[in-house]
Amino acid sequence: MVAVPTNGLGVVPPRVYHFFKNSTIVDRVQSPWPGSLEIIPCLALLTVLTLFLMLAQSYFSSRVKSFPGPFVTNFTDLWRYIKTASGQAHLVHADLHRKYGSVVRIGPNTLSLSDPSLLRVVYNTKNPWKKSRMYAVQESVRPDGTPQPNLFSTSDDQWHATMIRPIGQYLASNTSILKTEKFLDDSISLLINVLKEKFSNAALPCDIADVFTRFSWDAMGYTTFGSSLGFLDGSLKDSEKLLQDSDRDFEYFARTCQMPWLHYYLKTNRIARAFNAPQLEWAVKLSIEHYTKRLQMRNASDAKKPASGQDQDFLDKYLEAQQKYPDLIDDYQMISYLLTNTVAGSHPTAYTLTAMVYYVLKTDGVLSKIHKELKSASLYGRNGPISYAIAKDLPYLEAIVREAIRIHPGFALALEREVPAEGLSLPDGRVIAPGTVVGMDAWVINRNEKVFGPEPDSFKPERWLRCPGESEDHFAARRRKMFNTVLSFGTGTRVCLGQHLALIELYKTAASFFANFDIELVDPKQEMKVVCAWAMRTEDVHLYLRSTSKLAKESLVEV
Numbered sequence: 056m057v058a059v060p061t062n063g064l065g066v067v068p069p070r071v072y073h074f075f076k077n078s079t080i081v082d083r084v085q086s087p088w089p090g091s092l093e094i095i096p097c098l099a100l101l102t103v104l105t106l107f108l109m110l111a112q113s114y115f116s117s118r119v120k121s122f123p124g125p126f127v128t129n130f131t132d133l134w135r136y137i138k139t140a141s142g143q144a145h146l147v148h149a150d151l152h153r154k155y156g157s158v159v160r161i162g163p164n165t166l167s168l169s170d171p172s173l174l175r176v177v178y179n180t181k182n183p184w185k186k187s188r189m190y191a192v193q194e195s196v197r198p199d200g201t202p203q204p205n206l207f208s209t210s211d212d213q214w215h216a217t218m219i220r221p222i223g224q225y226l227a228s229n230t231s232i233l234k235t236e237k238f239l240d241d242s243i244s245l246l247i248n249v250l251k252e253k254f255s256n257a258a259l260p261c262d263i264a265d266v267f268t269r270f271s272w273d274a275m276g277y278t279t280f281g282s283s284l285g286f287l288d289g290s291l292k293d294s295e296k297l298l299q300d301s302d303r304d305f306e307y308f309a310r311t312c313q314m315p316w317l318h319y320y321l322k323t324n325r326i327a328r329a330f331n332a333p334q335l336e337w338a339v340k341l342s343i344e345h346y347t348k349r350l351q352m353r354n355a356s357d358a359k360k361p362a363s364g365q366d367q368d369f370l371d372k373y374l375e376a377q378q379k380y381p382d383l384i385d386d387y388q389m390i391s392y393l394l395t396n397t398v399a400g401s402h403p404t405a406y407t408l409t410a411m412v413y414y415v416l417k418t419d420g421v422l423s424k425i426h427k428e429l430k431s432a433s434l435y436g437r438n439g440p441i442s443y444a445i446a447k448d449l450p451y452l453e454a455i456v457r458e459a460i461r462i463h464p465g466f467a468l469a470l471e472r473e474v475p476a477e478g479l480s481l482p483d484g485r486v487i488a489p490g491t492v493v494g495m496d497a498w499v500i501n502r503n504e505k506v507f508g509p510e511p512d513s514f515k516p517e518r519w520l521r522c523p524g525e526s527e528d529h530f531a532a533r534r535r536k537m538f539n540t541v542l543s544f545g546t547g548t549r550v551c552l553g554q555h556l557a558l559i560e561l562y563k564t565a566a567s568f569f570a571n572f573d574i575e576l577v578d579p580k581q582e583m584k585v586v587c588a589w590a591m592r593t594e595d596v597h598l599y600l601r602s603t604s605k606l607a608k609e610s611l612v613e614v
């Protein structure tokens with residue numbers, strides 16, 4: 056490199072020198088470094104200036120300056136990125152609403168809302184508001200770099216309406232899910248056997264958060280591919296690492312969706328893709344493997360007729376849909392369908408189950424009430440899964456499941472939508488401008504005292520039951536209001552497509568677990584750890600389990 060002398064400022068590379076030689080910046084910036092490094096202060100100054108201009112532009116173009124919120128959120132989304140990266144965004148949102156009221160600014164163009172009366176406006180079904188860009192971070196990328204949206208991620212309502220049509224019917228009602236209840240029975244039997252063999256007989260402490268995570272992946276394996284994925288019995292190679300990878304990917308989704316443009320630079324452009332593994336790569340590979348194997352089986356010369364009726368898993372159903380809609384469902388779309396089943400379905404179900412067991416054990420008298428109910432239905436001491444038809448008719452069990460879904464939503468973070476052209480008029484007369492992003496967080500909404508009654512942070516299954524002295528009409532109205540407000544499965548046109556499957560799985564698993572096992576916390580003082588990684592991860596719940604059938608045999612309990 057040829058050194059070019061400058062007027063007392065050291066040297067700069069020739070090309071840079073010629074570019075800056077008439078510049079007053081070069082004259083004014085005194086380099087702290089001798090030699091050729093004075094370009095660094097120039098760049099630093101330019102960076103600071105650019106940043107300053109960007110922040111000023113953010114502030115002056117913001118439509119939400121007049122709403123209260125942390126000062127820094129006037130300028131940047133970085134604040135909420137950092138808060139979300141801490142894994143405690145749910146608590147941050149609850150604190151913000153306590154401090155600032157029902158509308159809080161969380162970014163230069165984003166408001167968090169906590170008034171449940173706005174649920175039917177923001178998530179209305181007549182003219183649905185568009186999902187914000189936050190969901191795009193969940194999109195996969197095809198090998199050629201084009202994005203592959205999925206039913207959860209897309210903000211294109213037309214694409215959504217077209218792509219939900221072929222498969223919606225298979226998930227949209229209890230009747231369709233119950234046709235294949237046997238797959239859930241198979242997964243619950245596996246869960247019970249593993250718990251009995253590994254923990255109950257050996258009297259070892261059981262990390263139930265880990266067990267339920269493995270169970271829920273396997274349950275999605277059974278319902279989607281007809282067989283376990285091998286998490287619970289450990290037959291899947293590297294299962295520990297795969298679970299860690301999926302936690303890491305969910306953490307990425309959570310923080311990056313707060314600044315979705317970052318996703319392009321971190322994951323989707325050509326350079327980023329060369330350095331990064333795709334998200335949930337293992338789940339994609341697994342779906343491809345099952346899909347390919349099923350196609351090969353069907354094409355084999357001695358192929359049996361495709362499964363029908365109660366033997367049809369979701370892959371069979373989606374292949375049936377592919378035959379009807381060959382132009383819509385190519386191989387990528389098929390993998391996208393399979394992934395929404397397995398990925399959207401497993402984590403939140405696992406976390407709801409863990410939270411339910413934790414709160415049952417932490418709340419005085421709840422476990423004994425469940426046992427009483429199960430005993431009077433002759434279910435306590437059972438060996439094996441319980442049918443949905445029986446589980447749904449256990450009122451106290453239902454109250455426990457509903458309360459667990461309320462107090463520990465499977466997903467938390469504001470479910471963002473874009474305010475349409477007509478704007479949003481708030482009950483207090485303020486108006487939110489078109490184009491603003493607004494959202495509600497299930498963690499916050501599910502704790503609204505006016506709807507759910509006193510002590511919303513406490514686990515009280517009784518809120519879902521008729522109080523002594525309460526009229527039937529009052530109870531029906533109170534319960535309806537709670538049902539219509541709980542946001543754990545979302546609401547409106549983009550409500551969770553898997554909610555019937557998830558609820559059936561939760562009822563059956565809860566009934567079977569409490570009927571098959573007597574449980575206690577290893578340390579009654581231990582606190583469950585919660586990490587908001589979009590899905591609300593639960594950790595550190597360690598139990599001792601005893602098989603109730605064994606207890607009954609030993610006549611230790613009255614059955």
Ligand code: HEM
Binds near residue numbers: 226399466471545553
């Ligand atoms: C306890 C378990 C579950 C919880 C708490 C849950 C929660 C949610 C929530 C909150 C949304 C809406 C997101 C939004 O509006 O932004 C959603 C959407 C969705 N969920 Fe679930 N989910 C659960 C289980 C499942 C299962 C088992 C499946 C599998 C089939 C599933 C598939 C989907 C799909 C496909 C969507 C996108 C729906 C659409 O936009 O049309 N979920 N879920």
